[in-house]
Amino acid sequence: MAMFVHLTSAANAPRIRRSGIRAAGGGRGGARGVYCFPVLASYTLTHQWLRELARFGTRGGLAAVHIRLDDDQPVLVGHYADRARGVEAAVTAAEAVRRVATLADPRGWEVFVPRAIRPREVHRTRAAPQVTGWRYRPDAHGTRPCTCFGCRVRGEYGSRRLRERMPHPLDGPAPPVPVLLARVAAAGDPGDPAVLREALHWFGMRRRGPLLQLRRLAAHPDPGVREDLVWAVARWSTPGVAELLDGLAGDPHPEVREAVEAVMDDD
Structure with a gap:
């Protein structure tokens, strides 16, 4: 059995324990499924998506949902940039774990399960402190953030001050x-x-x-x-x-x- 972790709002944990994880859109060609990441020996790498997901808002913080999948379960695996290009690799769950575990730098990688997760496949849920991981993209720390309309997140903490300090020539801040x-x-x-x-x-x-x-x-x-x-x-x-x-x-x-x-x- 292959073990993965799925990060979600803590408010969803009771429903997930009862009914599993619903399939959502966002996969290749608009496919519905569940994004997750293999459980590795490194806690930091396993939960690397925490800070990035926290940028988009949560209800009650974030929870880590550990799920067990059959080794032969078909999944898609790749770097998040591969999603836009549609070049994720279609492999089994066991092969996805092996590929990610052998990478020199697995930051930014993800696994997509093209279906909902059943209740019996949920191993456990627990609180996940939002103090680990990267934001925006791996190695973004020390890089000047982009304040264009496409990159910024509406309502994000400190976004207005950031736009005022580093205004984008085309995207603001807008005049009154x-x-x-x-x-x-x-x-x-x-x-x-x-x-x-x-x-x-x-x-x-x-x-x-x-x-x-x-x-x-x-x-x-x-x-x-x-x-x-x-x-x-x-x-x-x-x-x-x-x-x-x-x-x-x-x-x-x-x-x-x-x-x-x-x-x-x-x-």
Whole structure:
């Protein structure tokens, strides 16, 4: 039997002991399953993902769930960067343990079980102190962090101060709302597309926004402005966003309609 550890919120531990670990998306081609890591002789390497997973929020801290799988259970094994390229190796559970254990540096490696974990396969659960492991990527310590919109995590502790100290030339921090609204107003009616699209770029980094003042842009003659409006308001929790997107779903320009479909699919 091959032994692995799966890290999850401590609040999930009672359900896992009762019902096992549910399969979630995120595997190759959107496959559903469970990510885990072989139990090695080194506690630090076995629990290397603790600090990285803690960045995304937990309920009651993190728990380590030890699971036993049959040696011949099919799994995918590889470095986390292999996931995006779709080049993880399809091997048995026993072979995955052997490969990871013989690596000179197994940091960043992971094993994907393409199914749910049954209750009888859960060996034990225990609290996992979040004091070990790497963040962002192995060897990231001492490297200047990236503050672009794609790399940063919304709501992460200290993220606002980090962006203020090391602003990204394209991704902020964004100008205050009154400044952006002044730029939109100064752009005229219907408005200079370049100015409006730059303002919408900054508005898209907010969680809420002045929907009433921007709603008129849904009728702007430039389809690029209308498309950027879709991306800007898609993540807002401001009342009225759904109605605005519903209206833009019938836009005469295909790229605007495709943008609405994309943000709707993400929901």
